[in-house]
Amino acid sequence: MPSAPMSVVMNKEKISRTLSRMAHExxxxxxxxxxxxxxxxxxRGVPLARRLAQRIEQFDGPKVPVGxxxxxxxxxxxxxxxxxxxxxxxxxxxxxDGCNIILVDDVLYxxxxxxAALDGIIDLGRPRRIQLAALVDRGHRExxxxxxxxxxxxxxxxxxxxxxxxxxxxxxxxxxIGKLERIK
Amino acid sequence: xxxxxxxxxxxxxxxxxxxxxxxxxxxxxLEVARRPIKKVPILRGRTVVNFFLEPSTRTRxxxxxxEKRLSADSVNLVGSGSSIVKGETLIDTGRNLEAMSPDIxxxxxxxxxxxxLLAHKLRSSIINAGDGFHxxxxxxxxxxxxxxxxxxxxxxxxxxxVGDIAHSRVARSNLLLLRKAxxxxxxxxxxxxxxxxxxxxxxxxxxxxxxxxxxxxxxxMLRLQLERxxxxxxxxxxxxxxxxxxxxxxxxxxxxxxxxMHPGPMNRGxxxxxxxxxxxxxxxxxxxxxxxxxxxxxxxxxxxxxxxEEAA
Numbered sequence: 001m002p003s004a005p006m007s008v009v010m011n012k013e014k015i016s017r018t019l020s021r022m023a024h025e026x027x028x029x030x031x032x033x034x035x036x037x038x039x040x041x042x043x044r045g046v047p048l049a050r051r052l053a054q055r056i057e058q059f060d061g062p063k064v065p066v067g068x069x070x071x072x073x074x075x076x077x078x079x080x081x082x083x084x085x086x087x088x089x090x091x092x093x094x095x096x097d098g099c100n101i102i103l104v105d106d107v108l109y110x111x112x113x114x115x116a117a118l119d120g121i122i123d124l125g126r127p128r129r130i131q132l133a134a135l136v137d138r139g140h141r142e143x144x145x146x147x148x149x150x151x152x153x154x155x156x157x158x159x160x161x162x163x164x165x166x167x168x169x170x171x172x173x174x175x176x177i178g179k180l181e182r183i184k
Numbered sequence: 185x186x187x188x189x190x191x192x193x194x195x196x197x198x199x200x201x202x203x204x205x206x207x208x209x210x211x212x213x214l215e216v217a218r219r220p221i222k223k224v225p226i227l228r229g230r231t232v233v234n235f236f237l238e239p240s241t242r243t244r245x246x247x248x249x250x251e252k253r254l255s256a257d258s259v260n261l262v263g264s265g266s267s268i269v270k271g272e273t274l275i276d277t278g279r280n281l282e283a284m285s286p287d288i289x290x291x292x293x294x295x296x297x298x299x300x301l302l303a304h305k306l307r308s309s310i311i312n313a314g315d316g317f318h319x320x321x322x323x324x325x326x327x328x329x330x331x332x333x334x335x336x337x338x339x340x341x342x343x344x345x346v347g348d349i350a351h352s353r354v355a356r357s358n359l360l361l362l363r364k365a366x367x368x369x370x371x372x373x374x375x376x377x378x379x380x381x382x383x384x385x386x387x388x389x390x391x392x393x394x395x396x397x398x399x400x401x402x403x404x405m406l407r408l409q410l411e412r413x414x415x416x417x418x419x420x421x422x423x424x425x426x427x428x429x430x431x432x433x434x435x436x437x438x439x440x441x442x443x444x445m446h447p448g449p450m451n452r453g454x455x456x457x458x459x460x461x462x463x464x465x466x467x468x469x470x471x472x473x474x475x476x477x478x479x480x481x482x483x484x485x486x487x488x489x490x491x492x493e494e495a496a
Contacts, residue, residue: 070212073224073484086205087212087484123221 006163006178010152015135015173018151019048022133023055025149030100035128037099039067041117042088044106047168048135052104067092069103074116096125102149106164108134111145136175138162187485191303191310194319195360203361207329209481210474216253217476227256230487231286235277236313237263237293242448242472243313243322247290250479256487259286278302287487291315309486314353317412323447324357326478328365330471331402334443339366342439344396345387346372346428347406347455350379354447355406359385372396373406373428376417393428400438404445405430405456421454430456435465443467 010018030036040049046068053064068091075085103117114132121130133149138156156162156177165174187202195203216222232251236244244260251258263269267277274293281289288309291299296316303310314320332338343362349355349371362369363386370388371378372395383389390396397403408424418424435442444456444465452458461468 072212073226075226087209087481089212090215119225123224124219 006161006176008174009154009177010136010175012167012173015151015175018135019051020055022149022151023052023059023061026052026102026133027056027059027061029148032100033062033064035098035100036062036102037065037067037094037096038102038104039069039092039117039121041103041105041113042068042070043169044164044166045069045104047166048106048133049102049104052102052133065094067094069117069120071113071116071120074119076112076116090120092124096121096127099125099127100129100131101127102131102133104133106135106166107162108132108137108145108147108150109140109162111141111143114145115143135164136162190486191299191312192321192482192486193299193303193310193312195321195324195357195364196319198321198361198364200364203325203328203364206325206478206481206485207332209485210325210329210478213477213480213484214474216480217473222253223255224253225255226484227251227254227487230254230256230288231284232256232258232288232290232483233281233286233308234258234260234313235266235281235289235291236261237266237268237291237298238314240292240313242475243292243320246472246475247311247313247322247479250476250483253476254480254483256287256483274298274301275305278306282306282308288483311482311486316353317351317356318353319357319360320353320447321357322475322479322482323354324361325482326471326475327354327358327404327445327447328361329474329478330445330467331443333470333474334467335401338362341367341401342370342399343367343402343404344370344372344400344438345404345406346393346396346430348377348408349373349382349406350377351409351412352406355404356385358404359387363387370396370400374418374424393430393434394437397434397437400442402443402445403430403435403438404447405450406447407449407451408454425454429454430460432457432459432463435460435463445471448472 038049038053040046049066053066056064070088070090072085072087131148134147135151136154137147137150138154159180161178161180163176165172167173189197216224234247248258286308290311290313292313293315296318298315299310299312312321345355359369372390372393375391378389442465446468450461
């Protein structure tokens with residue numbers, strides 16, 4: 001857990017404008033929108049995927065299906081963490097075969113979550129293409145993974161803590177950064 | 185979140201929070217059965233021994249499918265093919281199994297308390313898949329999961345458990361779980377097949393089927409365990425059916441949205457008519473389908489590294 005104080009690096013307005021830009025980029029780079037689908041990674045990738053889908057539709061795009069992916073079963077650190085994350089439902093209401101899927105997550109960091117999400121999606125079928133969208137890219141990758149759509153590049157050090165808060169779950173739209181409390 | 189214990193020996197050892205964690209986790213595993221590739225990698229490289237010293241079709245295959253869907257390696261040992269028939273004791277067999285370092289041993293045994301003995305002697309996690317007349321926790325958990333799926337709650341429901349209560353570990357585990365979750369439970373059967381003092385576990389007791397079923401949300405029928413009965417509990421199967429066999433006429437006394445459950449294997453025409461078993465209220469096959477998801481949840485929750493590993 002981070003120690004106070006945290007500073008706000010993106011507010012509601014900034015997040016909203018950033019998501020609009022990302023939606024435009026998605027429209028621009030995917031001329032064939034017919035088989036486009038968004039998949040949000042639990043938990044905060046889900047509302048972000050819904051908001052992107054909403055904007056794509058607003059900007060004269062098609063109605064894009066949104067799925068929910070829980071990566072708990074694909075994690076590589078289950079024995080290392082003391083408390084199991086609670087397994088929640090994966091709900092992908094469309095066939096991923098032949099789809100052009102955009103994975104959506106809040107923070108891109110080591111890349112391990114994305115690795116797990118890729119395995120999770122591929123177990124469900126054979127998408128034609130998978131792209132990645134992240135609201136914040138904070139660097140420090142441990143795997144050869146990069147995002148196709150980035151909301152904000154946020155230079156951080158390893159002891160920083162980046163927190164994305166979204167209205168749907170946290171009552172407020174904010175991206176914050178602070179120092180991790182040193183334990184022991 | 186994790187379970188508080190490293191073994192699943194019985195419902196008795198679980199609290200309501202553990203039970204809810206297992207049921208919620210099972211919810212997430214249901215979807216795996218609907219995939220074209222029914223496998224997730226989470227327990228890759230883990231070994232589970234299924235040690236069944238009593239006949240079983242459903243429970244053993246359900247555990248085995250659950251293990252395979254989680255990518256664990258499973259080994260099956262059955263009583264007739266094991267060294268138990270050559271005179272080895274349970275503890276020795278257990279120690280020999282453990283020397284091959286399995287992560288979990290799933291055991292079914294005809295003696296009550298056999299899983300507890302192994303849990304005490306071995307380091308592996310132990311799952312009780314039925315011990316004597318004592319408990320069958322995963323069956324009670326899958327029954328609770330099925331009830332919750334249909335009724336969206338357990339608290340306040342009226343549940344009738346009917347049949348051979350005395351020889352039934354399913355009845356005992358279900359009674360314990362349903363009482364912990366706040367349901368009202370009536371057990372019903374011939375007085376010879378009702379164990380003494382069962383009311384101390386919180387059950388109403390009756391030998392009148394109509395009374396037990398009146399206004400019930402859930403009816404759980406139990407198999408007449410003829411292989412465990414030394415005889416003399418009731419005059420004849422025909423008479424048993426007359427008094428305790430579930431027919432369509434009985435079902436009308438229950439709530440209009442009642443569900444009928446049976447842990448299997450069924451004796452059609454003894455404790456239940458085919459008309460009821462295959463009828464619209466029956467959720468018997470859904471119980472079997474849910475069993476895989478519930479067992480996946482238990483295996484997953486027990487195999488996240490033990491508490492002492494983390495302290496080190």
